[in-house]
Amino acid sequence: MAYPAAARSYLLKALAGTPEVLAKLLDGIDGSDPVWDLRPDPDRFTLREVLAHLADWEPIWKLRFERMRDEDHPLLESIDEEQMVIDNDYAHQDPIASIERYRSGRAELVALLASLDEPVWDKTGNREFVGELTVQMLASLIQSHDGYHLHQVVQWLDA
Numbered sequence: 001m002a003y004p005a006a007a008r009s010y011l012l013k014a015l016a017g018t019p020e021v022l023a024k025l026l027d028g029i030d031g032s033d034p035v036w037d038l039r040p041d042p043d044r045f046t047l048r049e050v051l052a053h054l055a056d057w058e059p060i061w062k063l064r065f066e067r068m069r070d071e072d073h074p075l076l077e078s079i080d081e082e083q084m085v086i087d088n089d090y091a092h093q094d095p096i097a098s099i100e101r102y103r104s105g106r107a108e109l110v111a112l113l114a115s116l117d118e119p120v121w122d123k124t125g126n127r128e129f130v131g132e133l134t135v136q137m138l139a140s141l142i143q144s145h146d147g148y149h150l151h152q153v154v155q156w157l158d159a
Contacts, residue, residue, distance in 0.1 A: 002121035002136055011139055016110045018146040019103040022054075025153055031096045040159035045090070047156050050149050051098035052090040053081075058105025061142055065112055068125040068135050078128040113139060 003011065026047070029035055036048040045053060060079060067074040085091075113135075121136045133141070 019106045048095045049090040051095045052093040055098045055101035074125045076125045076127045
């Protein structure tokens, strides 16, 4: 059952706001500042890599929503994120450009979600290795993914 319209409105506002919160947290840090490449936890992304990762995922999320909207229970294949890091050279991405790619990609994603009729929010896809997800569940998962990385950014800035 889809969220009530008011709850969906909050979800869309939260999704739309994440790039702005992230940009504000990182405002004033020059693209050449060494903070972008600190790795306080060897098993997690640097700030530079976080931004490249977030920017790269926006078109993937969007395509998944389009498939769920247009197809009957599509298989949403997994992405090899470790290979994506290598292929897209996250360690050398311009963090300022990544923030802008993230902003524009997120604006497109939110516009797509805002355009969906209420019944579409209950349409499903099968996320490989995860299971069945509705459009609403995937949107909430993205919001959780955003929160995880926002928390990581705050931790790195405090480190």
